[in-house]
Amino acid sequence: MAAFRAIGEFNSESRVSTWLHRIAVNCALMKLRIRARREKDVDALLPAFEADGNQQQSSVGWTETAEEILQREQARALVRRCIDQLPEPYRIVLVLRDIEQLPADIVAEKLKITRDNLKVKLHRARQALRTLLDPHMRGAI
Amino acid sequence: MSHVTCIELIAFLDSYVDDELDAETRHSFDLHLLVCPSCRAYLATYRETIELVRGTAEQEEELAHDSPAELIEAMKRVKR
């Protein structure tokens, strides 16, 4: 606050408020931009398709079952790291639905989104995580 | 939806996994899976991803309680 008071001594009050207003607007815009980028980031982790509807790159099965993978702490840490890499809105949905296993209507209400939107987000989150895990799971960890 | 391609199958894979599709759509998905090894692999790894997410969380809970190994094994058996 001291800094603001000092500035106030040198500038007229209206100019300071304009300046603060501009900072507030810039912060809001920055947040929106960051959010837009985070939401877009997940697109790169979704499967791509040819014009005829086929997968652009063939999917390959993993060498071990989830149960086998979960036996090893190293592998569990890797799964956690991959979950942490998800853009925030998707990680939140994944945690609330697939980890906490909260009912869809409660999660939708909490996040102030529609149930359809929640369903889309959860599906994207799982697909993105599958893509992040894929290169590791094709070979043993 | 008589002829399903990979893009439709993967778009509605969550509904397929959660058994929310009507019988006709589900059948057309099953037909595509029969002829498409890539979608079979995608389905299997999608399911495995969900299991890994759940499993990682469960393991964390158990470790948080600092339970001895025997107790963790006993809890796992009860859960199954």
Ligand SMILES: [Zn+2]
């Ligand atoms: Zn396919």
